[in-house]
Amino acid sequence: MTQSPTSPLPTPKERRRLRESKSLTQAQVAAKVGVTRETVRSWESGRTTPRGRKREVYAKFLASIEAERATAPTAAATASTPAAIASPTLNSRSAGRPGSAPKVRKRESPGMWVRPAVRTEPAESPRTDRSPKSAAEAFDRLYTHTAPSLVRQTxxxxGRRTLARESVERAFQLAWQRWPEVAVDRDPAGWVRAAAHEYAMSPWHRLRPSHRHPDAPPADPADRALLDVLLSLPPAYRRTLxxxxxxxxxxxxxxxxTEATTPAAANRLLHxxxxxxxQLPAxxxxxxxxxxxxxxxxxxxLQAPKSTHxxxxxxxxxxxxxxxxxxFTVLIIGATAMTLRTAPTRYEPVPAPGAMIxxxxxxxxxxxxxPADEKLREKLRAAEESGPHRLAPEAD
Incomplete structure (x- = not known):
């Protein structure tokens, strides 16, 4: 999202983080800004962008929250994390003890699930020899660091290898088209991951002829059983898990x-x-x-294509x-001009269709x-006059 120089706004994901850091609901933010709850939700999901006076009010509101977070102690910021919204059942299942909040687990698996920590360096930091010197170099570095694991996630x-590679390729193509927006995002890898997942889980793929038959399952029976269980889950549950x-x-x-509330995500994860x-008790x-x-x-x-490709x-x-x-625009303009050129300028009545005689x-x-009319006429003439006779004056 291109930020306006007069009223800069954080990214949609950061807007939601700022709101949840103050334990505010979307309805409360909507009441402060003067819009509806659905409008705030569309702003936080990135579907729409605030404009005009609403943008100014919303930007000031988020800036005030960010200023409070910057001046607050680290302990207070940690205590106000929205992870406490999770239910006790989820906490006990995820952390292994009752009442413990879920934590961000750092994965150390080789080349698989380590979350890429690609961040934009501050403007005042000195440029080192390893910092990217161009947009293409920064994009290639992000692609090299993220694409291999993202293909496996997808x-x-x-459950389809070709669709996984295609989804990652389309996501990075979209990221390259919107690179000014992705480059300033606080989590570029998350931006690309969300785009790849959205494309991969589109329901329109089921209409493709190549998807009439499933891909070959994994060779290991245990891997095949786990993949079958994952694919049997609803798409939202599968993605949350x-x-x-x-x-x-x-x-x-x-x-x-996943564009859901935190309690909804917790329920999806539990289910x-x-x-x-x-199905797999182990x-x-x-x-x-x-x-x-x-x-x-x-x-x-699974191999991802090269970044240059x-x-x-x-x-x-x-x-x-x-x-x-x-x-297409030129075609529409030409058709419109031809219509204006050949269309009549006055009404011409359509002649009535002729009828055969x-x-x-x-x-x-x-x-x-x-004969009947003549007989009736003679009868009327021969009949006596009815009514009083007409009086006529006599001359003296």
């Missing part, structure tokens, strides 16, 4: 990425864990589930659709009397 979401127990996000970040534990513990997810994704030898293909697709849009036309006007 494979667990869909992957982000929390696989990638290692905390509940607020998982809820923000997903219960469904997995019901994976009832979150640590065991994370280990098996890592092994399942690592068993697939992704950038070149993305630029080619952009040029193609831009030229198509221009050609057969035989002699009927005679118009009174015709000869029939």
């Amino acid at each position: 494979y667990l979401l869909t 992957l982000l929390y127990d696989g990638v290692g996000l905390d509940l607020p970040e998982t809820a923000a990425e 997903a864990r219960e469904a997995v534990a019901e 994976l009832a513990a979150p640590e065991q589930l994370h280990r098996r997810l890592t092994e399942l994704a690592g068993a697939e030898k 992704v950038r070149t293909e993305g630029e080619r697709r952009t040029r193609f659709w831009t030229r198509s849009a221009i050609a 057969s035989g002699v036309p009927p005679r118009m006007g009174p015709g000869p009397l029939s």
Whole structure:
């Protein structure tokens, strides 16, 4: 999202984090800004962008929260984290002891689920020799660090190898098209991950002819059983389980990425864990589930295309659709001009359709009397006059 110089706004994900850091609901923020709850939700999801006076009020509101967080002690900021919203049942299942809040677990699996910590350096920090010198170099570094693990994650979401590679490629093409927005995001890897997951889980893929038959399952029976259980989960549950127990996000970040509330994400996670534990009792513990997810994704030898190919293909697709849009616009303008040129400028009545006449036309006007009419006329003339006689004056 391109930020306005007059009223800069954080990224949609950061807006939600700032709101939840103050334990505010979307309805409370909407009341302060003067909009509806649905409007605030669309702002936090990135579907729409505030404008005009609403943007100024919203930007000042978020800036005040950020200023309070910057001046508050570290302990107070840690105590106000929205992870406390999670239910006690989820806490006990995730942390292993009752009443403990879920934590952001750092994964140390080789090349699999380690969350990429790619951040934009502050403007005042000195440039080192290892810092990217161009946008293409920064994009290639992000792609090299993120793409291999992201392909494996997407494979667990869909169970299709070709779709996993295609989703990651499309996500990075979109990131390259919007690189000024992605480069200033606080979590570029999360931006690309969300785009890849959204594309991979689109319901329109089921209409593709190549998706009429499933891909070949893994060779290991245990991996095949775990993948079947994952694919049997609803898409929202599957994605929540992957982000929390696989990638290692905390509940607020998982809820923000799946566009759900934190309690809703907690419920999805609980139901997903219960469904997995019901069919695979050995994976009832979150640590065991994370280990098996890592092994399942690592068993697939999925290779992502090169970053230069992704950038070149993305630029080619952009040029193609831009030229198509221009050609379509020119076609519409030409059709409109032709219509204005050939259309009549005044109303011309349509002549009535002609009717065929057969035989002699009927005679118009009174015709000869029939015998019955002549008999009636003679009778009326012979009949006596009725009523009083007419009085006529006599001359003297």
